[in-house]
Amino acid sequence: MILDSAAFDSKNPKLPDNLKTIMRLRQAAPVLHQARRRISALYVTGDKAKENYAVLTPYMEFSKTLIDEQDALRDNIAKRRLNLNPDEVLKKYEVYRSKETLKADLELRRDQIAKEIKELQKTKQDESILQAKKHEGVELRNSLKSLKEELYPIEDDFVHNFLKLPNGLCQKTPVDESRIIYRQGLPKSIQEPHSHLDRKDLIDYRDPTCYYLKKEAAHFDYYTPFNCVQRFLDSGYVQFVNPDFARTLLLEAASIDLNQIEIVDEEDIKESKVNLLHLTGGGSVASFLGFITKLSIFPTFLPLRFVASGREYIMQDEKPHRGLFTATQSNCIQTFIAARDEDELDKEVETALGLAIDLFRELDTHFRIVYLPAHQLTGAESLRASIQMYSPIYNEYIEVGHLSNYSNYVSKRLLFNFKDGKSHKFPYIAAGSIMNVTRIIACLLENGRALTVPRSSSEKDVDAIKDFKNLFA
Amino acid sequence: MFLKRFYGSAIFINNIGEILKKNGRRAIHKQLPEAVSGTGISQHDLELMERNASIRKGHGDIGLIRELQSKIEFSPAGSPERSALLQEFNEELYKLPNQTHPEVAGYGEEPKILQTCNEYPNFDFEPLAFPEIAKKLNLLRMEHLGNFTGHKSYYFMSLLAELEHALTQYALEEVSKHGFDLYSVPDILPADTIESCGMATSGERTQVYKLNKSQKCLSGTSEMALAGYFMNTLHNETDLPKKLTAVSRCFRAETSGLQEEKGIYRVHQFTKVEMFSVCTAEQSEAMLEHFNQIELHLFERLGLHYKLLDMPPHELGAPAYRKYDIEAWMPGRKMWGEISSCSNCTDYQAKRLNIQYKSGNGMKFAHTVNGTACAIPRLLIALLETNQDKSGVIHIPEVLRKYLRGQDKIPRRKILPELKLVKTIHSPL
Known part of the structure; x- marks a missing residue:
C-alpha cells in the first residue's frame, strides 16, 4: 500500500484514538530490552531479518500455554526444577499481545482508509475530504512504522522467553527419582574392577576427541550397528544415512545444549550469522530433524519409523574425563518415530523398546531401562527411557542408549505437519540413540564380558529354524 | 605393537632438543631430517628437486629456496636472522613434493x-x-x-x-x-x-x-x-x-x-x-x-x-x-x-x-x-x-x-x- 507522504501536514493535531493510545504507551513503556541477548536462530524478528535469514517461524500457542494451561505449566516447571518464572513470561505476553492487537487495529484502519481514498479519487468528490483522508493515512503509516520498531524488541524478548518454556510432561515421567521399567539380570560383583581403558590391547585412548579401537573392539564397533539396524528393518523401519552437520535452528528446536556441540567454520559465514553449522553426527538426535523441518506429509504415511547408524559428537563437560564414557565421538544407532497422536506414539515406543531389549539381551549382561525423573529431562523431552549398563569402576549406571518422547513440541517448532481436513496437525515424535555402541563396549569390558555382536537378521533366522527343528528332534 | 613410541631422534635437525623442550612433541612435524635441511643441500640436489617440482606442478617454490639458501650462506653464524632464515628455509622444503616414480x-x-x-x-x-x-x-x-x-x-x-x-x-x-x-x-x-x-x-x-x-x-x-x-x-x-x-x-x-x-x-x-x-x-x-x-x-x-x-x-x-x-x-x-x-x-x-x-x-x-x-x-x-x-x-x-x-x-x-x-x-x- 502506498500513501502519499507529501500530503502529510505536521500541524494537523487530529490523531485517531488508537494512535493516541500508542503514544501514551510508548511514553509509559520502560526501556526493557537494552541488555542484548544472544540472537536465536529459531525465531528471527523482522528487524534482524536483513542480516539473518529467518528460516521459519515456529508454531506457538501463547494463550493456550500461558493462560489456559497455566497450572500445568507451573507444575511442569516445578517438577523440572527450572529457574523460570511463568508470571514474568505472562507479563511479557500481555504487553506483547496488547501491542500486537494495536498493530492489527492500525493495519485494519490503514486498509480501510486506503479503500476510502481510492473511492474518493474515483468519484472526484470534495478535495478537502480526500486530503484529510490522505493525511490520516500518512499518520497511520508513520504510526504503524514506529509501532513496529517499538514492537520488535518486545516481540523478541517475549517470544524467546516463551521458546524457553519446556514441553509438557508425560504422565509416565517420575518426579524425583528414576523409575525402573525393565531389568535384565543384576549387577555382577567384581572384586577388583578395571577401567575399560586398561584394555590397551583393544583401546588406544589419547584424549576425549581421539581414541582408536582395535581387534574385537573395532569389530564390535562396526558390526553391531550393521546387525542391529537390520533387525530394525525387519520390524518395518526404513534405513537412512543422515548428514553429520545440523544448523543452530534444529538444535534450538530440540533443546540440545549448544555448549556441548562443536561449530564448523564455514567459508561464507556471513550468509548465516545466527544459524551456524554444528558437528552433530549422522547418528545423533539432530540428524533426522533436517529431514522433517517444514515437511508436510499425508497422514496415511504415519507412523513413520526411521533408523540410521552413524556418529554422535557431544563434547562432554564432565571432568575428570572417563575414557569412552566421556569421549566426544561415539558410534550410535539412531531411531526416529513420528505418529499421529500420543496413543499411537506410545505403542510405537513400546515396540521400539521391545526391540532394543531383544538386542541388549544378546549382549548377555545386566542392563536396565528406567524413566528418568523430570528434572533430568531436556526442555524438549516429555519422557526419556534411558537404557543403562553398570560400570563397576565408577560404581554407577551409565546410559548406553535412550529413546525420548517429544510429543508434538519439536514438530510445532520445526513445522513438521500433516493435514487433517483443512487444519494443520503436528505429528508426535520419539527419537533417540537407542544404542551407543562406544559406551556399550566400555561397559562390557568393565564387566568382564566378551564383545559378542548381536546377531544379524539371517543369523537370527538360522537360529530360529534350528530351534524349530530341535522341537522335533 | 610398536617397538617404541619416541619423541625425538638424533636424525632431526641440530637444535631438536631445545625445540622439543619449548614446543612439546608436536614441534617435531615441522622439522626435517638433517640430510635435507639447513645449508647442507648441494647444487646437484637442488637441480634434482627443481626438475621434480617442475613436473609435479603447483608444489614447492625452488626459486625461493635458492634465494633463501644464498641468504643463509651470507648471514652470520648464530645470528637471530640466520635462524629465522633457516626456519623459513625448512618451511619451504616442507612444501616440496615427494619424488616421482x-x-x-x-x-x-x-x-x-x-x-x-x-x-x-x-x-x-x-x-x-x-x-x-x-x-x-x-x-x-x-x-x-x-x-x-x-x-x-x-x-x-x-x-x-x-x-x-x-x-x-x-x-x-x-x-x-x-x-x-x-x-x-x-x-x-x-x-x-x-x-x-x-x-x-x-x-x-x-x-x-x-x-x-x-x-x-x-x-x-x-x-x-x-x-x-x-x-x-x-x-x-x-x-x-x-x-x-x-x-x-x-x-x-x-x-x-x-x-x-x-x-x-x-x-x-x-x-x-x-x-x-x-x-x-x-x-x-x-x-x-x-x-x-x-x-x-x-x-x-x-x-x-x-x-x-x-x-x-x-x-x-x-x-x-x-x-x-x-x-x-x-x-x-x-x-x-x-x-x-x-x-x-x-x-x-x-x-x-x-x-x-x-x-x-x-x-x-x-x-x-x-x-x-x-x-x-x-x-x-x-x-x-x-x-x-x-x-x-x-x-x-x-x-x-x-x-x-x-x-x-x-x-x-x-x-x-x-x-x-x-x-x-x-x-x-
Whole structure:
C-alpha cells in the first residue's frame, strides 16, 4: 500500500484514538530490552531479518500455554526444577499481545482508509475530504512504522522467553527419582574392577576427541550397528544415512545444549550469522530433524519409523574425563518415530523398546531401562527411557542408549505437519540413540564380558529354524 | 605393537632438543631430517628437486629456496636472522613434493591406461542419470537442506542407505581376507597430523573443515587418522608390513561449481573404507600393487565397467610417489568418474610423522601406502546407473545381496512421503 507522504501536514493535531493510545504507551513503556541477548536462530524478528535469514517461524500457542494451561505449566516447571518464572513470561505476553492487537487495529484502519481514498479519487468528490483522508493515512503509516520498531524488541524478548518454556510432561515421567521399567539380570560383583581403558590391547585412548579401537573392539564397533539396524528393518523401519552437520535452528528446536556441540567454520559465514553449522553426527538426535523441518506429509504415511547408524559428537563437560564414557565421538544407532497422536506414539515406543531389549539381551549382561525423573529431562523431552549398563569402576549406571518422547513440541517448532481436513496437525515424535555402541563396549569390558555382536537378521533366522527343528528332534 | 613410541631422534635437525623442550612433541612435524635441511643441500640436489617440482606442478617454490639458501650462506653464524632464515628455509622444503616414480616421470600430462575391465554396458533404452533414478525411486534428498543441515548435505533413504551399509561390509570382508586389521578411528584430528599427511589446513582453497571451539580439524580421510596413529613410532623391520583398514566418515570442505560435479558426485561428507600400510622401503612398491589388485577385484565383482590409470606427475599431489586411479563408466552421466585410488607415499608422510624402523644397525624412515576400498557416493552412482532396467528397477549385484537380507532389486514402492514443504503455519495470537 502506498500513501502519499507529501500530503502529510505536521500541524494537523487530529490523531485517531488508537494512535493516541500508542503514544501514551510508548511514553509509559520502560526501556526493557537494552541488555542484548544472544540472537536465536529459531525465531528471527523482522528487524534482524536483513542480516539473518529467518528460516521459519515456529508454531506457538501463547494463550493456550500461558493462560489456559497455566497450572500445568507451573507444575511442569516445578517438577523440572527450572529457574523460570511463568508470571514474568505472562507479563511479557500481555504487553506483547496488547501491542500486537494495536498493530492489527492500525493495519485494519490503514486498509480501510486506503479503500476510502481510492473511492474518493474515483468519484472526484470534495478535495478537502480526500486530503484529510490522505493525511490520516500518512499518520497511520508513520504510526504503524514506529509501532513496529517499538514492537520488535518486545516481540523478541517475549517470544524467546516463551521458546524457553519446556514441553509438557508425560504422565509416565517420575518426579524425583528414576523409575525402573525393565531389568535384565543384576549387577555382577567384581572384586577388583578395571577401567575399560586398561584394555590397551583393544583401546588406544589419547584424549576425549581421539581414541582408536582395535581387534574385537573395532569389530564390535562396526558390526553391531550393521546387525542391529537390520533387525530394525525387519520390524518395518526404513534405513537412512543422515548428514553429520545440523544448523543452530534444529538444535534450538530440540533443546540440545549448544555448549556441548562443536561449530564448523564455514567459508561464507556471513550468509548465516545466527544459524551456524554444528558437528552433530549422522547418528545423533539432530540428524533426522533436517529431514522433517517444514515437511508436510499425508497422514496415511504415519507412523513413520526411521533408523540410521552413524556418529554422535557431544563434547562432554564432565571432568575428570572417563575414557569412552566421556569421549566426544561415539558410534550410535539412531531411531526416529513420528505418529499421529500420543496413543499411537506410545505403542510405537513400546515396540521400539521391545526391540532394543531383544538386542541388549544378546549382549548377555545386566542392563536396565528406567524413566528418568523430570528434572533430568531436556526442555524438549516429555519422557526419556534411558537404557543403562553398570560400570563397576565408577560404581554407577551409565546410559548406553535412550529413546525420548517429544510429543508434538519439536514438530510445532520445526513445522513438521500433516493435514487433517483443512487444519494443520503436528505429528508426535520419539527419537533417540537407542544404542551407543562406544559406551556399550566400555561397559562390557568393565564387566568382564566378551564383545559378542548381536546377531544379524539371517543369523537370527538360522537360529530360529534350528530351534524349530530341535522341537522335533 | 610398536617397538617404541619416541619423541625425538638424533636424525632431526641440530637444535631438536631445545625445540622439543619449548614446543612439546608436536614441534617435531615441522622439522626435517638433517640430510635435507639447513645449508647442507648441494647444487646437484637442488637441480634434482627443481626438475621434480617442475613436473609435479603447483608444489614447492625452488626459486625461493635458492634465494633463501644464498641468504643463509651470507648471514652470520648464530645470528637471530640466520635462524629465522633457516626456519623459513625448512618451511619451504616442507612444501616440496615427494619424488616421482621414474616410469611415471616420463608420462607427460596424460595418465597411462593400464587396463579396462568388464564389458561396456549397452542399453536398448536411454539410461537415466543417478539423480533421476534416485528421484523416481525416492531414495535421496538433497533439496532445501542448506538452512537445516548445510550446503550440499544429503539424506540417503531406504535401499540407498541399505546399499551403503552393504558396500562397506562387502569391501571390509574382502580386505579382511587379505590380513588387514580393522581399526575404529577418530574423525577429529589436530591440524598438524593432517598437514603431515600432505594436506594444507589453512589458506583459501583448503579442503579441511576447522572446528571453531577446539580449533581442531575434521579428518578428510581415515588415512590421516591411521597415519597419525603411527606418529613418533619405531618398529622392528621384521614386524613390517602393517596393514590396517578403517570405515569412517570423511569431511571435505571443497566446493565445485562444475555442472558434472553436481548432486552427490562431490559432497562434503561421505563414508569410506580405507586401506593403509606402514612398510619398509623395499616393500612399498609391491604393497601398492597389492592394494591395487584388491581394488580391481572388488569392482570387477560389482560388474562395473572401469579403467585403471597410472597417474601422471602433476596429478600426484604432494605426498605420492606413484598413484593409481580407477575410473568407472557412469552410463547415465555418460562420463568416466573416479571411484577409487591408491598411492605409494614412500617416506614422505613417515618423515613428517616420524615413523621409523630398525634396519641393520641403523634406523630408516618407513614407507606408507594408502588406498580406497570403497568410497560410497560415486560407487553408488556407478552401481545404480549400470544396473538399471527399462522399467526403472535397479538390479543388485549378486555379491551384495547377502548383506541386504536377500533383496535382489530396488523396486518402485511408496514407503516414504514425497518432498513437500510448507512455507508457514500461522500461530494464534
